[in-house]
Amino acid sequence: MSKTVPETPGAEDVMEHIAHLGRALWAATHLGAPAPVVAQLRDRMDQPQPGDLVMGMTPLSSGEFDPDRVGSVIRIERWPTRYVIEPLLRTGEQRDGLDLSVIALPDQMGYARWAEGH
Numbered sequence: 787m788s789k790t791v792p793e794t795p796g797a798e799d800v801m802e803h804i805a806h807l808g809r810a811l812w813a814a815t816h817l818g819a820p821a822p823v824v825a826q827l828r829d830r831m832d833q834p835q836p837g838d839l840v841m842g843m844t845p846l847s848s849g850e851f852d853p854d855r856v857g858s859v860i861r862i863e864r865w866p867t868r869y870v871i872e873p874l875l876r877t878g879e880q881r882d883g884l885d886l887s888v889i890a891l892p893d894q895m896g897y898a899r900w901a902e903g904h
Contacts, residue, residue, distance in 0.1 A: 801853035
């Protein structure tokens with residue numbers, strides 16, 4: 787009997803998975819009257835800061851998934867608010883997130899900073 791080895795997901799597949807999880811978490815924190823800790827998480831997700839892992843929120847069903855929507859905030863320009871993002875898969879490149887609603891994703895490294903309120 788031979789074993790079937792599952793195919794290892796590619797980097798773009800991982801980015802799409804992160805985006806789906808982020809979108810689900812964001813939606814869950816915006817339902818009903820959340821507990822205080824959930825409301826704090828929601829508020830923090832809605833206010834990305836430089837260095838945060840973020841994703842652009844655009845309808846995932848409108849065409850092919852763009853893995854460059856997942857990355858780190860390099861800087862935030864004000865009026866109008868504009869997020870400049872370095873996509874995780876394209877180190878050193880910058881993407882202007884003006885046309886996106888950007889949310890911060892709690893990652894292992896950034897979560898401690900979130901808890902401290904920074």
